[in-house]
Amino acid sequence: MRESTIVIHERDNVTIALRDLTPGESIIIEGEEIIVQQAVRAGHKLARKPIPLNENVVKYGYPIGKASSPIEIGEWVHTHNVETNLSGTLDYEYQPTTDKVTSQGQSERTFQGYVRKNGEVGIRNEIWIINTVGCINKTAEVVAKMANEQHKDEQIDGVFHFSHLFGCSQLGDDLHNTQKLLSSLVHHPNAAGVLVMGLGCENNYIAEFKKVIGDFDEDRVKFISVQETTDEIEHSLDLIDELADYARSFKRETLPVSKLKVGLKCGGSDGFSGITGNPLLGAFSDKLIQQGGATVLTEVPEMFGAETILMSRARDDETFHKIVDLVNDFKEYFLRHDQNVYENPSPGNKQGGITTLEEKSLGNVQKGGFGEVVDVLPYGERMASEGLNLLQGPGNDLVSTTALAAAGAHLVLFTTGRGTPFGGPVPTVKISTNSALAEKKKNWIDFNAGALVEGKSKEELTDEFFDYIVELASGSKQTNNEKFGFKEISIFKDGVIL
CATH class of the missing domain: 2.30.130.110 (Archaeosine Trna-guanine Transglycosylase; Chain: A, domain 4)
Structure with missing residues (x-):
C-alpha cells in the first residue's frame, strides 16, 4: 500500500x-x-x-x-x-567537508557529438542568428523562418533567432551584461554557424560588439549591419547559405561523456521538488562529475538559507570566498533597490507547498548533489572547469536558463512541479516532480521524477535518466521545447534605460 x-x-x-x-x-x-x-x-x-x-x-x-x-x-x-529566520547579509567561516564528489577520471561512457575546429564540443548542429539590439527582432525572425525552410535537414538541426529587448539605451553594467551574454551565445558550440545581425546605430554596434566577442572563426561567424545594406533579408540569407555549407562539414563522432556540460535549474517548484526532481538532478550531477563532466548551478537568491552547504564543499579557500561574495553581493542588490531580500517563494511555490525561502533553497541546492564547488562564474561568463560550478544569476526562469546556456551548458535540466512550456536556446529538459503533472502536460514534460515516491529506487531512476540524457545529447531524442520550437532568451537588467 x-x-x-x-x-x-x-x-x-x-x-x-x-x-x-x-x-x-x-x-x-x-x-x-x-x-x-x-x-x-x-x-x-x-x-x-x-x-x-x-x-x-x-x-x-x-x-x-x-x-x-x-x-x-x-x-x-x-x-x-x-x-523565515533569515535577514540581511551575513559573515561566514570556511568549514570544509570531505563529504563531496569529485572526478574519478574519464569514464568509458560515450555519446555522439560534434567537435568544432577550436576543439570544443556541441550536441546540436544549428545555425543561430544573434541580434545585437532588440530593434531588429522581427528582421531576425523573418530571416530565420526563411532560412529554416531552406536548410533544416539531416545535417543541420535548424536555424534559430533569439529575440530580446536590449543592446541600446543601456549604460554601464547593463550594457556590459548584454554584451557578455550575447557574446557567450556567439561562442556556444551547439551553433555550427552564427550570423550576428546589427542595426547600425545602437550602443552595442557591431564594431564595439566584436571587441567583446574576441577571437572568432571567420568561417563560423558572419556579420551584417542592416542599415548599411539595401536588402538586409536577401543579404542575410546569402550569409546563412555560407554558414550552412560550413555547418555541413561537421559529422557526429563518438566522444566521452566527460565532454558534457549541463545546466541545473528549477522553476514552478512544489513540495515534491526537494524530494523527487531536485535530488534526481543531484544524483545525475554527481554521476556526471565522477565521469569527468561539468555541471553549473545558478538562481543565487534560491541559495539563501542553504548557502553554507555549498560553501562547505568549496574546492579551496579562494573558491569559498567567491561563494561568499556571490551570495552577499546578490543580497546587496536587493537592498540597493529597497527590496526584502527574502520576499520569496512565489505564489505558485506556496500553492505547491513551499513555505519559506529556506525551504525553497534547501530543495534548490540538492540539484548540485554532493559535488565539490570548483568555480564561481560572473553573469555571462563561460565554464572552464570540470565539476560543479556556481553562476551569478537570479531565480527568474527565463533569465537563469539563458545564463546557463551562455555559460556553455549543452543542455539545461529543469525540474518543475507546476509546469512551464519555456525552453532556452539549448535543449531544455523538463522534469516533473510529480506524476500528475507528467500525465497532464505531455507536451511540456520530458521525464517524470515522480516515480521516486511510487516505488522506484533513486539508483534505478538515476540510471534511466542518465541513459536518457546520453540519447538526448547524441541527437537520437529531442526535448519538447525543441519539437515545438520553444527557444527563447532573456537578459538580466539592473539599471536605467535611456
Whole structure:
C-alpha cells in the first residue's frame, strides 16, 4: 500500500503529504498514529511533533523557519504559522567537508557529438542568428523562418533567432551584461554557424560588439549591419547559405561523456521538488562529475538559507570566498533597490507547498548533489572547469536558463512541479516532480521524477535518466521545447534605460 506521507530526515518535525489528506483521518507515521487536523494538499507539510512558538520547523534535517504560533501534532504547517529566520547579509567561516564528489577520471561512457575546429564540443548542429539590439527582432525572425525552410535537414538541426529587448539605451553594467551574454551565445558550440545581425546605430554596434566577442572563426561567424545594406533579408540569407555549407562539414563522432556540460535549474517548484526532481538532478550531477563532466548551478537568491552547504564543499579557500561574495553581493542588490531580500517563494511555490525561502533553497541546492564547488562564474561568463560550478544569476526562469546556456551548458535540466512550456536556446529538459503533472502536460514534460515516491529506487531512476540524457545529447531524442520550437532568451537588467 502506498504511504500517505514521507519523512525526509530523521530530525524533521514535519512530514510531507504524498496525497491530499482530509480532516479527521488517521495516518501512521513511523509507527505512530496521527489525526489530521486540517485539510493538507499533496506536497504540503504536516506536523509530526508539537512545535512551540518560535521553535524551528525542520525539514531535510535543517531549519526552514520558525513557528509564528504554536503548532500541534497533525496540524497543517505553512505560511499561516511559519516565518523565515533569515535577514540581511551575513559573515561566514570556511568549514570544509570531505563529504563531496569529485572526478574519478574519464569514464568509458560515450555519446555522439560534434567537435568544432577550436576543439570544443556541441550536441546540436544549428545555425543561430544573434541580434545585437532588440530593434531588429522581427528582421531576425523573418530571416530565420526563411532560412529554416531552406536548410533544416539531416545535417543541420535548424536555424534559430533569439529575440530580446536590449543592446541600446543601456549604460554601464547593463550594457556590459548584454554584451557578455550575447557574446557567450556567439561562442556556444551547439551553433555550427552564427550570423550576428546589427542595426547600425545602437550602443552595442557591431564594431564595439566584436571587441567583446574576441577571437572568432571567420568561417563560423558572419556579420551584417542592416542599415548599411539595401536588402538586409536577401543579404542575410546569402550569409546563412555560407554558414550552412560550413555547418555541413561537421559529422557526429563518438566522444566521452566527460565532454558534457549541463545546466541545473528549477522553476514552478512544489513540495515534491526537494524530494523527487531536485535530488534526481543531484544524483545525475554527481554521476556526471565522477565521469569527468561539468555541471553549473545558478538562481543565487534560491541559495539563501542553504548557502553554507555549498560553501562547505568549496574546492579551496579562494573558491569559498567567491561563494561568499556571490551570495552577499546578490543580497546587496536587493537592498540597493529597497527590496526584502527574502520576499520569496512565489505564489505558485506556496500553492505547491513551499513555505519559506529556506525551504525553497534547501530543495534548490540538492540539484548540485554532493559535488565539490570548483568555480564561481560572473553573469555571462563561460565554464572552464570540470565539476560543479556556481553562476551569478537570479531565480527568474527565463533569465537563469539563458545564463546557463551562455555559460556553455549543452543542455539545461529543469525540474518543475507546476509546469512551464519555456525552453532556452539549448535543449531544455523538463522534469516533473510529480506524476500528475507528467500525465497532464505531455507536451511540456520530458521525464517524470515522480516515480521516486511510487516505488522506484533513486539508483534505478538515476540510471534511466542518465541513459536518457546520453540519447538526448547524441541527437537520437529531442526535448519538447525543441519539437515545438520553444527557444527563447532573456537578459538580466539592473539599471536605467535611456
